[in-house]
Amino acid sequence: MLKMPFILFVVFTISIYGCKQNSSNDENSKQNTLQEVTENSLDKAPDFSLYTLDGTKIKLSDYKGKTVILDFWATWCPPCRKGIPDLVSIQDKFKDDLVIIGISLDQPATQKDLPPFIENYGINYPVVLGTMEVVTAYGNIQAIPTSFIIDKDGYIVNKHVGLIPKSQLVDEVSSLISGP
Numbered sequence: 001m002l003k004m005p006f007i008l009f010v011v012f013t014i015s016i017y018g019c020k021q022n023s024s025n026d027e028n029s030k031q032n033t034l035q036e037v038t039e040n041s042l043d044k045a046p047d048f049s050l051y052t053l054d055g056t057k058i059k060l061s062d063y064k065g066k067t068v069i070l071d072f073w074a075t076w077c078p079p080c081r082k083g084i085p086d087l088v089s090i091q092d093k094f095k096d097d098l099v100i101i102g103i104s105l106d107q108p109a110t111q112k113d114l115p116p117f118i119e120n121y122g123i124n125y126p127v128v129l130g131t132m133e134v135v136t137a138y139g140n141i142q143a144i145p146t147s148f149i150i151d152k153d154g155y156i157v158n159k160h161v162g163l164i165p166k167s168q169l170v171d172e173v174s175s176l177i178s179g180p
Helices: 003-017 027-031 078-093 111-121 132-137 166-178
Strands: 049-051 057-059 067-073 098-104 127-129 146-150 155-161
Touching: 049 127, 067 078, 067 166, 078 098, 078 111, 078 166, 111 127, 146 166, 155 166
Parallel strands: 067 098, 098 127
Antiparallel strands: 049 057, 067 146, 146 155
């Protein structure tokens, strides 16, 4: 029972402070990096098991061997909505070597909006429902969208807070897929 008030508090906090556009070079953004993971480091991405809306279990470790983008977002976040078409396009472009996982931080009250939202935006990658455990494991997400770029071996190579230009994401993904 105590979990629900805590989750609502976190969602409320994210809605107040979240959904603001920060540059990953911004000093505040650097303070919001993962506790165990520093920007541009090669620390292991925390594994998780989350569920899609239809109940399919998604584990990060199932995607070892592929480049992964974890995108923390919500339907009510304007920058998140603006970036989704870019993610859809990038998933199409790199479909054989890349997996994007959308981690929805929508409150239970807005989760009903997810299926039509996914359909309207043509989201072509898995969308899972985020949990406090995952938010905590990834450094207490302070703003959305927040994206983590993970290499084929499961290491975080970059964290972005705020909307990222499509060209930057394409460059990062291309370099990880093509290797050194």
